[in-house]
Amino acid sequence: MKINIHTHSPKQGELTLSTLGIHPYDAEVATTDAILSIERMAQSVDAIGEIGLDYSCKADRESQELVFKAQLEVAQQYGKGVVLHCVRAFEPTMKILEKYRLKFVIFHGFIGSPEQALSATSRGYYLSFGERTFRSPKSIEAMKATPIDRLFFETDESSVDIEEIYSKAAEVLAVPVKILEYITHENFKHICG
Numbered sequence: 001m002k003i004n005i006h007t008h009s010p011k012q013g014e015l016t017l018s019t020l021g022i023h024p025y026d027a028e029v030a031t032t033d034a035i036l037s038i039e040r041m042a043q044s045v046d047a048i049g050e051i052g053l054d055y056s057c058k059a060d061r062e063s064q065e066l067v068f069k070a071q072l073e074v075a076q077q078y079g080k081g082v083v084l085h086c087v088r089a090f091e092p093t094m095k096i097l098e099k100y101r102l103k104f105v106i107f108h109g110f111i112g113s114p115e116q117a118l119s120a121t122s123r124g125y126y127l128s129f130g131e132r133t134f135r136s137p138k139s140i141e142a143m144k145a146t147p148i149d150r151l152f153f154e155t156d157e158s159s160v161d162i163e164e165i166y167s168k169a170a171e172v173l174a175v176p177v178k179i180l181e182y183i184t185h186e187n188f189k190h191i192c193g
Contacts, residue, residue: 003184004162005128005152006050006083006108014162015188019049019083021071027063035070042078046192049083050108053096056088065096072100081191083108090116097123104191109156113138114145121150126187128152131160134168143172148183 004014020041022030038048051071053064075082081104086093090112097105105125109132110117117127127146130153133139143151153165170177 002162002166002181003152003188004155005106005126005184005188006130006154006156007162008157009155009159011162017046017049017081017083017192018044019047020045021049021051021083022067023050024052024054024064024068024085025057025059027059027067030063030067035067035074038071039074039077042074042080045080047081047083047104047106048072048075049106050085051082052085053089053093054085054087055092065092069096072096072102075102076100079103081105085109086112094119094123097125106152106191108154110142110146111136111139112142114141117142117145121147124150126150126152126191128154129169130154130156130165131158134172140172143169148175149187151180152184152187153180 001013001015004016007016010016020038022034048071051068053068082102083106086107106128107120108128109130110127127150129143133143153169155162166177166180170180
């Protein structure tokens with residue numbers, strides 16, 4: 001089984017995390033009841049997500065930060081990891097994360113710089129790469145800079161199969177696909193253990 005750490009269309013033969021969370025796009029309409037619902041259901045999922053900050057979307061930043069922090073509190077309280085959505089908000093996200101002790105942190109669909117990749121992984125965070133990675137030289141360099149024990153792959157909303165993501169990553173990283181599969185299995189066992 002291949003690890004597909006974040007997908008909107010799980011397929012047979014793939015392992016993925018079960019998640020529950022309020023996306024930053026919805027931060028302005030999030031209610032206290034929605035946060036309480038996540039808290040009530042936290043034990044039934046692997047991680048709280050996809051949550052975070054997106055400074056390119058219409059939701060105001062203050063609302064995003066409040067909803068993000070509330071969900072981080074839930075994750076910390078229930079010993080859960082988080083799957084992050086982070087767009088044009090890397091430094092604010094990293095600053096907020098400093099205040100929490102979380103089981104694990106995964107930046108999904110990472111499109112940051114190699115320097116940001118090293119900053120995140122030096123804190124023990126994981127980075128997940130998907131189809132968009134291969135359209136950006138900067139993202140390819142970030143993937144190359146990511147230590148293999150901090151690496152995941154995903155399809156997110158893409159119709160591309162996870163096998164294709166692994167194949168492209170293996171080519172870029174000059175590592176056999178089977179090695180990437182083994183490493184991501186080990187990483188998955190580590191976060192789910």
